[in-house]
Amino acid sequence: MSGPLSQVLAAFVDGATSLDEVAVITGLDRGVVSTAVDHLRRMGRIDVKELAMGCPGGGCGSCASGTVDGTAGCGSHGPSQSRTGPVLVQLSLRR
Structure with missing residues (x-):
C-alpha cells in the first residue's frame, strides 16, 4: 500500500x-x-x-459557521474583518 501523501494525491486525482x-x-x-x-x-x-476572507457582509446569521439563532459559531463576539472562523479554500492539482 502507498503512503499517505500518495493516497491523498490519488484521491484528488x-x-x-x-x-x-x-x-x-x-x-x-x-x-x-x-x-x-x-x-x-x-x-x-x-x-x-x-475563496473568502473575513466575515460575510450579512453578519453572523449569514455565515456558514453561524448558529441557528444568528450568533457567531466561530467564537467571535460579532462580525469582524479579521479571520476568526472557517475560511473556504479551493484545492487543485498542479499540472
Missing part, C-alpha cells in the same frame, strides 16, 4: 473535492489528510486558493 471526502476514500484520519495536503502544497503538488 480521482475527483475528491474535500478533506472529509479524501479521509473517507483513503481511510486516513482527518488530521493526517490535513497534514498531507499542507505538505503537498509546500511541495508544489497542489494549489490552495482562498
Whole structure:
C-alpha cells in the first residue's frame, strides 16, 4: 500500500473535492489528510486558493459557521474583518 501523501494525491486525482471526502476514500484520519495536503502544497503538488476572507457582509446569521439563532459559531463576539472562523479554500492539482 502507498503512503499517505500518495493516497491523498490519488484521491484528488480521482475527483475528491474535500478533506472529509479524501479521509473517507483513503481511510486516513482527518488530521493526517490535513497534514498531507499542507505538505503537498509546500511541495508544489497542489494549489490552495482562498475563496473568502473575513466575515460575510450579512453578519453572523449569514455565515456558514453561524448558529441557528444568528450568533457567531466561530467564537467571535460579532462580525469582524479579521479571520476568526472557517475560511473556504479551493484545492487543485498542479499540472
